Amino acid sequence: MLALPAAVRAGDAATVRPELFKGLKLVYEDDFNGALNTEFWEVRQSSTWAVKDGVLHGSESPKEFQAKKLASNDPSHAGLKPVIWLRKVPENFVCSMRVRHDARAYQRGFPLLDIGHHIHTLVFSEKATTLTIKKNVESSPVEKPLFALNQWHEVVIEARKGMLLLKVDGEKHVFESSNIDTTGHAQIDFKGVDGGVFQIDSIRLWEGLQNPAGR
Numbered sequence: 610m611l612a613l614p615a616a617v618r619a620g621d622a623a624t625v626r627p628e629l630f631k632g633l634k635l636v637y638e639d640d641f642n643g644a645l646n647t648e649f650w651e652v653r654q655s656s657t658w659a660v661k662d663g664v665l666h667g668s669e670s671p672k673e674f675q676a677k678k679l680a681s682n683d684p685s686h687a688g689l690k691p692v693i694w695l696r697k698v699p700e701n702f703v704c705s706m707r708v709r710h711d712a713r714a715y716q717r718g719f720p721l722l723d724i725g726h727h728i729h730t731l732v733f734s735e736k737a738t739t740l741t742i743k744k745n746v747e748s749s750p751v752e753k754p755l756f757a758l759n760q761w762h763e764v765v766i767e768a769r770k771g772m773l774l775l776k777v778d779g780e781k782h783v784f785e786s787s788n789i790d791t792t793g794h795a796q797i798d799f800k801g802v803d804g805g806v807f808q809i810d811s812i813r814l815w816e817g818l819q820n821p822a823g824r
Contacts, residue, residue, distance in 0.1 A: 725794025
């Protein structure tokens with residue numbers, strides 16, 4: 610069993626035992642008990658984000674902004690969904706978070722996470738989770754782990770060259786491909802459902818140190 614580094618604290622809800630790394634170095638942690646840390650977070654598409662009662666809430670952009678964008682040549686960035694970027698993500702990383710997507714149905718799109726901006730995309734639909742690698746070079750749908758709407762989930766992502774591990778509420782899948790590579794793409798994009806609300810209760814980000822033998 611891997612020894613837990615000091616950054617992974619016993620009793621913490623975000624405790625992880627890394628599988629793709631021997632050790633971890635804490636980069637950023639937040640329980641959202643104060644103002645949004647803009648050193649790490651960047652709000653996109655003028656979507657609305659605010660910290661309320663220890664939770665980061667994201668929703669669509671103001672209607673005036675949407676109308677202007679929809680009437681322009683850039684309707685895809687009208688802010689119909691909450692969008693925010695987590696910056697300063699290491700090339701090899703582990704990220705644990707407690708998150709929730711609230712929406713009436715999947716009919717207006719699916720919540721997703723971009724590992725690197727439009728590089729490797731995790732799309733959470735009702736019946737499958739799909740990793741699209743390097744935009745459209747590869748696509749790997751799996752039945753589990755699933756990410757349901759309107760409930761809280763504990764999510765862990767580990768990524769290094771050739772491998773990406775996704776864990777949702779303890780269920781995991783490891784995606785393997787020579788095309789998985791986060792070099793030079795130091796961010797995670799959080800995108801909700803059109804008209805929905807994205808909530809983040811806590812987040813921890815570590816740099817992954819040393820691959821385990823045989824990985």
